[in-house]
Amino acid sequence: MSAAIRIQQVSKRFGNVQALDGIDLEVQRGEFFGLLGPNGAGKTTLISALAGLVRADAGSLSVMGHNVQSDYRAARRHLGVVPQELVFDPFFTVRESLKIQSGYFGIGDNESWIDEILENLGLTSKANANMRMLSGGMKRRVLVAQALVHRPPVIVLDEPTAGVDVELRQTLWHFIRRLNEAGHTIVLTTHYLEEAENLCTRIAMLKAGRVVALDTTANLLRRFSVHSLRLRTDGVMPADLTRGGAENGGWWSLPFDGFDEVEPLLARIRDAGCTINDLEIGKPDLEEVFVRVMQGHPQGQLN
Numbered sequence: 011m012s013a014a015i016r017i018q019q020v021s022k023r024f025g026n027v028q029a030l031d032g033i034d035l036e037v038q039r040g041e042f043f044g045l046l047g048p049n050g051a052g053k054t055t056l057i058s059a060l061a062g063l064v065r066a067d068a069g070s071l072s073v074m075g076h077n078v079q080s081d082y083r084a085a086r087r088h089l090g091v092v093p094q095e096l097v098f099d100p101f102f103t104v105r106e107s108l109k110i111q112s113g114y115f116g117i118g119d120n121e122s123w124i125d126e127i128l129e130n131l132g133l134t135s136k137a138n139a140n141m142r143m144l145s146g147g148m149k150r151r152v153l154v155a156q157a158l159v160h161r162p163p164v165i166v167l168d169e170p171t172a173g174v175d176v177e178l179r180q181t182l183w184h185f186i187r188r189l190n191e192a193g194h195t196i197v198l199t200t201h202y203l204e205e206a207e208n209l210c211t212r213i214a215m216l217k218a219g220r221v222v223a224l225d226t227t228a229n230l231l232r233r234f235s236v237h238s239l240r241l242r243t244d245g246v247m248p249a250d251l252t253r254g255g256a257e258n259g260g261w262w263s264l265p266f267d268g269f270d271e272v273e274p275l276l277a278r279i280r281d282a283g284c285t286i287n288d289l290e291i292g293k294p295d296l297e298e299v300f301v302r303v304m305q306g307h308p309q310g311q312l313n
Contacts, residue, residue: 013038015037015071016036016070021033021066023067028218030052033216035221042212043210043213044227045197046206060166062078062086089162094168096150101140103141104138104155105124108152108159127159130184130188131155132151146174150171151181164195207227207296210227217304242260
């Protein structure tokens with residue numbers, strides 16, 4: 011069985027800027043895949059190349075086994091993309107926009123599916139509203155609906171919750187999870203790293219047009235992040251602990267790998283004459299992983 015998305019040695023340059031630099035990446039069918047990176051890392055360029063909006067200088071891209079350049083129509087039919095930008099036609103209602111989008115893919119009779127999308131994205135009450143009358147959050151919901159209207163097996167979400175309210179995020183992720191459970195492949199780019207941590211089973215991190223980390227979310231957390239013991243004390247912390255920790259606003263943060271290390275750490279602090287006034291245990295999180303990877307702190311083999 012071919013991968014849902016296959017990207018092989020893809021490069022793209024814009025003038026003096028090397029946007030993509032030999033990207034190799036595969037997303038398997040049914041995955042919920044995260045594509046992370048700072049601004050300018052190449053995420054949107056890669057998505058644009060996958061959708062056929064940008065032609066790569068070198069390499070090949072395919073969607074569900076269909077080459078993006080030589081078999082564009084089939085590749086595009088299997089792909090739904092939610093762009094970052096709020097792009098809409100101000101002359102049509104929400105329902106008309108979805109029917110027109112369906113027509114682009116040769117689909118004429120899908121009113122029941124349009125109704126289901128509208129309901130699941132909280133757009134039923136806005137179905138006959140003109141697009142230009144909608145709020146920014148509602149327009150973004152319509153962009154998601156347009157990407158889904160032809161039932162693509164692969165869905166790419168480029169910053170889908172940027173600047174939207176909590177209600178939309180919850181509604182959107184509930185629906186997208188259902189689609190993923192039904193077999194759709196999901197690719198997500200987001201700056202909300204807690205979303206990627208909670209949703210994605212595997213993550214690639216891009217920096218300067220290159221993949222600098224690629225692994226399951228669990229493995230990335232295990233390899234690049236550690237637990238931390240956060241506490242406030244009276245007294246002077248032992249010097250051997252402060253060398254490996256960090257202090258911020260009266261709180262000390264002491265890293266540890268296993269929970270069996272916590273009690274010995276506390277015992278050493280008490281033996282030094284310190285009184286512990288407050289204590290927290292911080293779990294590894296994707297934000298810490300992201301920062302460490304972007305700063306170039308290796309931790310094991312990247313694969």
